[in-house]
Amino acid sequence: AQSVAQPEDQVNVAEGNPLTVKCTYSVSGNPYLFWYVQYPNRGLQFLLKYITGDNLVKGSYGFEAEFNKSQTSFHLKKPSALVSDSALYFCAVRDIRTGGFKTIFGAGTRLFVKA
Amino acid sequence: DVKVTQSSRYLVKRTGEKVFLECVQDMDHENMFWYRQDPGLGLRLIYFSYDVKMKEKGDIPEGYSVSREKKERFSLILESASTNQTSMYLCASSPGTGLYEQYFGPGTRLTVT
Numbered sequence: 001a002q003s004v005a006q007p008e009d010q011v012n013v014a015e016g017n018p019l020t021v022k023c024t025y026s027v028s029g030n031p032y033l034f035w036y037v038q039y040p041n042r043g044l045q046f047l048l049k050y051i052t053g054d055n056l057v058k059g060s061y062g063f064e065a066e067f068n069k070s071q072t073s074f075h076l077k078k079p080s081a082l083v084s085d086s087a088l089y090f091c092a093v094r095d096i097r098t099g100g101f102k103t104i105f106g107a108g109t110r111l112f113v114k115a
Numbered sequence: 116d117v118k119v120t121q122s123s124r125y126l127v128k129r130t131g132e133k134v135f136l137e138c139v140q141d142m143d144h145e146n147m148f149w150y151r152q153d154p155g156l157g158l159r160l161i162y163f164s165y166d167v168k169m170k171e172k173g174d175i176p177e178g179y180s181v182s183r184e185k186k187e188r189f190s191l192i193l194e195s196a197s198t199n200q201t202s203m204y205l206c207a208s209s210p211g212t213g214l215y216e217q218y219f220g221p222g223t224r225l226t227v228t
Contacts, residue, residue, distance in 0.1 A: 009155075032214060043119070043205055043219035044158075051214055090157060094214070101146060101165055102173070103217065105158040 002027050004093045006106035013081045014114050021076040021109045023091030032094035033074040034103065035065055039087045047089075050074060061085070081113045118142070119220035121206050127226045134193040136223050138206030145210060147189035148217065149173075149181060152203040164189055196227045 003026045013019045025031055032051055036044040048059025055067045065076045076089060088108050095102040122137035140147065146165050150158040150173075160173030162181040170181050178200060182190045189208075193200055203224050207217040 034216060036216075036219075041221075043221045044207075044217075045219070046216040049216055101163055101171070102160060105150075107155055107157040 002093060002095045002104055004033075004091050004104055004106045006089075006091055006109045008109050009107075010110045010112065012112045012114065015083050016080050019078050019081040019085070019111065019113070021089050021091075021111060023074045023076065023106060024072050025074060025091075025093045026072065027093055027096070029096055031067075031072075031074075033065075033067065034092040034094075035059065035063070035074075035076050036090045036092060036105075037061075037087050038090065038108075044090060047076070081111075083113050083115050086111055086113045119206055119208055119218050121204075121220040121223050123223050124221060125224050125226075127228065128193075128196050129228055130197060132193075132196050132227075134196050134225065134227075136191040136193075136204055136206075136225070138189045138191070138208075138220055139187055140189075140206075140208040140218070141187065142208065142210070142218070143186065144208035144218075145186075146208060147183065148207040148209075149179075149189065149191045150205045150207065151175070152205055152222070158205065161191065193225075196225075198227050201225060201227045 034049045035047040038044045050067045058064045091106040092103045119140045148163040149161040164170045164183045180192045205222045206220040209215045209217045
């Protein structure tokens with residue numbers, strides 16, 4: 001079964017500290033993985049994706065994600081958090097069962113960055 | 116920049132009303148999607164469309180229908196609104212298949228009383 005899990009409902013971090021938002025996945029075949037961010041009262045914005053290639057993927061706003069096949073994880077990271085990073089983050093995986101049209105989203109992790 | 120617009124940011128309707136949510140994208144994308152977002156449940160796919168006049172059910176299609184008469188426009192219809200359809204509705208579009216990211220509209224917060 002295709003699925004994605006975000007084990008933390010909320011992550012708290014102090015400004016300037018590194019942040020990690022966790023994601024694990026379960027897929028048949030090659031995983032195609034995405035991270036999106038939702039700022040208050042706005043739609044989702046694409047951050048980055050892993051399709052193939054380097055395990056470390058760089059994205060928007062200084063975010064990066066590390067693909068780990070053996071641990072089936074795709075954790076989102078940033079070396080130094082900003083208060084403006086406070087938002088809701090969604091991990092997602094392509095659902096190949098429907099020809100790749102569908103994307104399965106995790107439940108979301110709320111990130112709070114404290115000044 | 117890709118732009119996905121939704122007809123309303125906030126909408127209040129009464130139980131039993133027929134509700135239309137409109138979505139327009141300006142990037143000639145083949146695929147369009149309707150999701151609902153509820154706290155703790157993430158995004159759940161209601162319907163998607165991969166071409167004009169083509170539609171496929173998502174994970175929670177009951178109580179909803181869709182229409183795609185033009186490539187840029189994808190409408191979600193609540194045939195008879197119920198209180199359990201109170202939610203945030205997000206429209207998205209993407210080119211090609213799931214290798215591509217989706218572009219989202221700002222959302223419509225629908226309240227059914």
